[in-house]
Amino acid sequence: MDSTTLCPGTIAPKHLLNWRCFYRLVTLYLNLLNGKFAKGGSYSGNTYPNYIIAADLNGDSIVDLAVSYLGSNNMTIFWGKGSGTFVQGPNYVIGINPVSLAVGDVNGDGFPDLAVSYTSGVKLLLGSSSGAFTPGRLHRGIRRHQRGLEGPKR
Numbered sequence: 001m002d003s004t005t006l007c008p009g010t011i012a013p014k015h016l017l018n019w020r021c022f023y024r025l026v027t028l029y030l031n032l033l034n035g036k037f038a039k040g041g042s043y044s045g046n047t048y049p050n051y052i053i054a055a056d057l058n059g060d061s062i063v064d065l066a067v068s069y070l071g072s073n074n075m076t077i078f079w080g081k082g083s084g085t086f087v088q089g090p091n092y093v094i095g096i097n098p099v100s101l102a103v104g105d106v107n108g109d110g111f112p113d114l115a116v117s118y119t120s121g122v123k124l125l126l127g128s129s130s131g132a133f134t135p136g137r138l139h140r141g142i143r144r145h146q147r148g149l150e151g152p153k154r
Contacts, residue, residue, distance in 0.1 A: 062080040095118035095120060098117070
């Protein structure tokens with residue numbers, strides 16, 4: 001590996017790939033399944049990539065990347081091509097300094113959604129069959145007076 005540093009936050013199937021980040025650059029290392037990694041492609045983005053998540057984001061059974069950037073207000077999707085290479089996809093405006101990402105089916109529609117935390121909150125991006133994401137709404141919690149949740153009487 002070279003002298004760049006590992007991205008502070010990364011989630012990936014480690015048996016598939018690993019990466020290093022440097023100013024505006026994400027470099028992938030593909031697992032050779034023999035305890036060694038080979039240098040894959042390098043992909044440029046916006047400012048310093050600070051969090052990367054690897055998951056199938058568009059339903060094609062190929063690992064894609066979502067990358068957030070320190071010192072910016074956005075994140076970028078990189079679509080996997082199935083050969084250990086990626087092509088830059090859409091850029092999404094999040095909020096100042098996105099600091100972490102999480103993926104899961106938040107609304108139960110069968111498509112992966114992204115939650116992105118940033119300096120002043122969390123932004124939810126709802127996935128679709130096309131792999132595009134649209135802003136969603138986060139619910140702040142359940143009120144005590146909602147049906148069946150009154151709590152013990154005092």
